[in-house]
Amino acid sequence: MDLVRAWGRYGDRALVTALAVMYAVELLRWDDVRLALAIPFGVAACFLLLLRRQLPVVTVLLVLIAVQLVDRAAPGFADEAISFPLVMLVAIYSLGRWATGLQAWLGLGVVIACIAAFVVDDAGDASDVAFAVAFVGTPWGVGVAMRFRRERENHLQxxxxxxxxxxxxxxxxxxxxxxxxxxxxxxxVVSHAISVTVLQARGGRRLVGVDDAAVRRSLDAIEHTNTAALGDMRRLLAVLRETEEATEGALTPQPSLSRLEDLVEQVRSSGLRVDLEVSGEPGTVPPGVDLSAYRIVQEALTNVLKHAGSKARARVQVTYRPHDVDVAISDDGRSPVNGGEVARPGDGHGLINIRERVAVVGGTVRAGPGPDGGFVVRAHLPYSVDPGSTG
Structure with missing residues (x-):
């Protein structure tokens, strides 16, 4: 890797210097030569190659002029020297490699002109044409191929x-x-557990010294609710940590409608009367819909506990159909109206969470006052999302 970086930084200078030294040495050993003209032009032809990346067409033209002047100062040098064809090969290769856009078309014209000049100078027989095409066309073609390859690599990169x-x-x-x-x-999880715990603690405090059995039931409900909440929190935190234990079956079951009876029992133990009605065959409910439906019921019952009071009565209805499920949670408490919009005091994230969960599965939700008072949340959750549906 260090060698590659070094060549990319100093390679052109090293190549040009080596060619210039070779050119000068061969000119010094040439018999019929005017050194005062030949060596400067020869060295200039080599060092012009430093411009081959930025100005490939100009570089080739200037190199051609310089080597022609060298040939005049040292007749026959171009036919015998090794440095001359090396300089030309580098210049013509650079023309194909670095000329792009308009310069590429100009470079093609230069290549054709060079081939024609070779043929005219050497009387134009078939072998001369083949040599001219090979000498000029091959390095140019290799340069073009390398340019295309690098452009493709850059594109892919x-x-x-x-x-x-x-x-x-x-x-x-x-x-x-x-x-x-x-x-x-x-x-x-936390909101539901805290709501149940607070209500149970309030009820248990009133019954201390009055009904020890009822106090024990309240404490049992608090323990059960918070144990379940702790299990859910551990499961969710395990997902955040992405630990290996999270994939080894040590987690609690995912909340779903099949555990809805347990949820209702927890709420009932808080003193809220809850009726649960399930109709239709559950069939195979998609996991995301199943979890969302459970959480909607949980969130709605938590809101009832918070805002309708323990004297209220709630009703949970779950209706299964082949392609969707409906859940409805209603209560007979009072729902004040704030600014013309039905709202429960301190709603917080409750209804927002319900709407988000319904939107995730492409369903619809309505929340508002019931016809006989109280508050009603109705959610329709399809098993598959219609691409044309806006939710």
Missing amino acids: AEAELLRSDQEDSARRAVAAERARIARELHD
Whole structure:
């Protein structure tokens, strides 16, 4: 790698210097030569090659002029010397390698003119034509092939870099989305557990010294609720850490509608009366829809606990159909109206989370006052998303 970098930095200078030394040595050994003219022109022809990358057409033309002047100062030198064809080969190769755009077309004209000049100078027989084409056309063609190859490599490298950048952006977006999902999960778990715990603690405090059995039931409910919440939090934090334990089956089961009865029992143990109605055959519910439906019910019941009071009554309805599932959570508490829009005091992220979860699976949600008071949340969750649907 160091040699490659060194050649890229000093290679042209070393090549040009070596050619200039060779050119000068051969001229010094030439018999019929005017050194005062030949050596400066010969060395100039070599050092002009330093411009071959920036000005390939100009470089070739100037080199041709310089070597012609050398040939006049040292007659016959071009036919016998080794340095002359080497300089020409480098110059013509550089014409194909570095000339692009308009310069490339001008370079093709220069190549054709050089071949024609060779043929005219040597009487134009078939062998001279073949030699001219080989001597001029071959290095130029190799240069063009190298240019095309490098351009293709650069193009592929740019595409690979763009693809890598897109992949990194996609990965960053995926991480952000996953963290947002986990944040919603943690909010749901913690909010539900705290709500149940607070209500149980309040009820248990009133019954201390009055009904020890009821106090024990409250403490049992607090323990059960927080144990389940702790298990969910450990599962979610394991996802964040991406530890090996998270993939070895040590995690608690993923919340789903099949565990809805357990959730309802937790809420009932807080003093809130909850009716659960399930209709239709569950069939195979997609995992994302299953989890979202569970969390919607959990979030809605948590809101009932917070805002409707323990004297309220809630009703959870789950309706399975072949291609979708509907969930409805209603209560008979009161829902004040703020600024013309139905709102529950201190909603926080509750309804926002519900709407986000419904949007993720391409469903629809309605939340507002019930016909007989209270508050109703209805969510329709399709198993597959219609591309034309706006959600």
